[in-house]
Amino acid sequence: MVAIETINLEKTYAVGFWRKKPRVALRPLNLTVEEGEVFGFLGPNGAGKTTTLKLLMGLVIPTGGTARILGKNIDEAEIKAQIGFLPEQPYFYDYLTAKELLEYYAQLSGVEPKERTRKIEAMLERVGLKDAARVQLRKFSKGMLQRVGLAQAILHDPKVIFLDEPMSGLDPMGRREVRDLIEELKQQGKTVFFSTHILSDAEALCDRVAVIHQGELRGVGHVAELTSSVAGKVELIWNGSAVPDGFSALGAECHMSGETIRAVVPEVQQEAALEILRRERLRLNSLTPVRSSLEEYYVQKVSLAAKPAGAAR
Amino acid sequence: MSRVVRIAANTFREAVRDRVLYNLIAFALLLSGAAILVGQISVGIERLVVVNLGLTAVSLFGVVIAIFIGIGLVSKEMEKRTLYTVLSRPVRRWEFIVGKFLGLTGTLFVNTFFMAIGVFAALLYVSHKFQSSDAWILVALFFIVLQFLILCALALLFSSFSSPLLSAVFAFSLFVIGSFAEDLRGFARMSRGLAQGLATTAAYLVPNFSALNVIGQVAHEQPISAHLIAYNTAYALAYSAMAICGAVLIFERRNLK
Known part of the structure; x- marks a missing residue:
């Protein structure tokens, strides 16, 4: 079954004082992610990764096209109970403790009251924040906030998890833990869609990847297929x-x-x-x-932009 | 509906943890100081002065809270991106706006409740006993709460499309103009031609805060008609609902960049 599907999904912002100048953030995007896949969304900064994620989360309104998650249109609020989302460099209500924050999100996600406490405690333990459960988030380090972010994304046991640069700001141990967590989610049959520009992570974790640059999809496929397409x-x-x-x-x-x-x-x-x-x-x-690495494929796709438009095809 | 309540409860908790209710200490100091001073220097008008001063302080403290918290309700969440993890859940945008509104009005209600206790305590201190006309103070307090409803809704409306600074300017300007709404309506009646049209439109567009201000009347122990209470209640609820609808309509179309 298809977990995520975008059909000509696009976004153009109107910029300038009179808001008449168009700035294309995402060109029509057609992408399909199967259920149970770990899918890497690669691209340099400003490529359109975060815009795509925001469109899928309903945070940004598309200029054209549509998207479906688990067969349902993204406009339907109910489908969001099946989605977990970790934004890039997350920031949370810093007057709350980690436990209170997870409780709030569990309530909003519709987690049953009798299951709430058990799930929150298990989640805090899982991300290594059990001892900091009653500490206000304003006292948390960047790495701890990222852990809280991961906890809130998977707390309600969603089927599809979107992670925007999940390794950003983490030390090597933290990155390792996130990688383990993604592996674990995959083993549980979850669909994980994550954006990154750390290619080694994508190469190690992903079943398939897509490369996006300047708002345009440059390539998509299995890692082995993509790397073999690079001239040896x-x-x-x-x-x-x-x-x-x-x-x-x-x-x-x-x-x-x-x-x-x-x-x-x-x-x-x-x-x-x-x-x-x-x-x-x-x-x-x-x-x-x-052996060609994903990096070579990525560099090849991204550097096409430097050539004239005709040469890029 | 439960999501609206959760968002409202979280908004209330934020206000409490950000020490918004600390203003009660300043209010208590102001009122107890004034009561002691009035008791010493005025003869026969202690009640008048305490009611006037107390209710005006309740109104001003609340207006400041309504504007300064209201303008950040949406924009702060957008700026800090805390909104992302809320709206990526099964929460509709209107639920977020209504929840925020109820959270702030709830905060103001609790604040006003404690201030009202302070006003009555000061009144008891200077008058040594309550009288039946003191019940009208409750009506004045109710009208003040209605003012807060309108102001919160307006602050939220402005916050849904402009920066906190501009929202504060807009909301405060409307509060000032609205406090002279009756004068504006009088001016509209006396004007002619285009000026009359513009003045009439402006007079009926701005919130009529002057009709909601009965502090002078209750200080002079004058009764408030049931008709005015019913009219003001309906007016404040309708005006707030329209402002909230406006905020929802704007927010529904906003891109959270």
Whole structure:
């Protein structure tokens, strides 16, 4: 079953003093996320990730198109009982304690009164805030606020969870815990849609990712498919005193360490590189294909923007 | 409906934790000081002075709270983004606005209740006993609460589309103009042509706070007619409801950037 579906969802803001100048925040977006998937939404700052999430949460009104969550239109308030949302750099009512805040959100989400206390205590324990349950949020560190944010997003046991930059502001341990939590949610069959620009997290966690840049979807698919679509490279290692002429013309990245030379060349130039080494009578130590990372795919998609519009297609 | 109540309760809790009710201490000091002073320097008009001063203070303290909290009810939540985690739940935007309104009016009601106790205590101190005409003070207090209803609704309306500073300016200006609404209506009756049209429109558009101010009358122990009580109640409820509807209509279309 489809968990999240956007159909030509778009947003244009009217800016300027007379509000007549359009600023496109999101071009028509068509995206489908299946139930139980962990979906990464990647893009640089200002790409349109947060706008998309706000549109899905009903915080921003779309200029065009529509979106459905679990088959229901996002305008229907009832569907939100099935949604959990962690905004970017969350800020909460700082006059409340962590326990009071979760109680308030549980009430708003319609959690049954008899289950409320048990769920809140379990959640505080799960995010490591049991000892700080009665401390006002104004005394919380950024990392603790992020934990409260995660707790409020999953407190009511939603089916679809949206996380906007969930690792932002966390130390390495905190990031590890969030990753574990997302893994756990996946094992429970939840759908997790999270935006990030930390590609290693996306690569490690996501079933599928989408890359967005300048409000436009640049690519979407399984991580393995996307990385294999990037033109491959090979690494050659040999011993020598200098990089032979002709390597730079092949677009090689060369590094020398003592007598050892390491060159990474595009896969299509492999034969030409070997020919140069044979001609120079140099002995090849190894030749290894270089696995493309999500980062390379991401850089390729995002850097298309730097080229003229015609060249980008 | 329960979500409206939850939001109202949270708004009330915010006001209490932000020490809004501390104004009661200032009020208590002001009133007890005034009662002692009046008891010493005035002869025969102690009641008049205490009622006048007490009710005016109740009104002014409440107006300041209504405006300064009301203008931040929506804009502060948007600025701090606390609204995101509320509206991403099964909470409709109108429920949020109505909940906020009820929370603030509830805060003002509690505040006014304690101030009213203070006024009656000061009155007892200077008069040594209550008399039947003191019951009209309750009507004056009720009218003050009606003023707060209108002001809260207006502050919320302005807060739904403009900055806190501008909202404060708008709300306070309307309070001042509305306090002279009867004069504005008199001016409209005397004017001619375009000026009359404009003055009449303005006179009926601004909230009629002057009709809700009966402090002078009750201080002079004059009764308030049942007709005025019914009319003012209906007027304040209708005016507040319209302002809240306006706030909801605007807020429903707002993008939370």
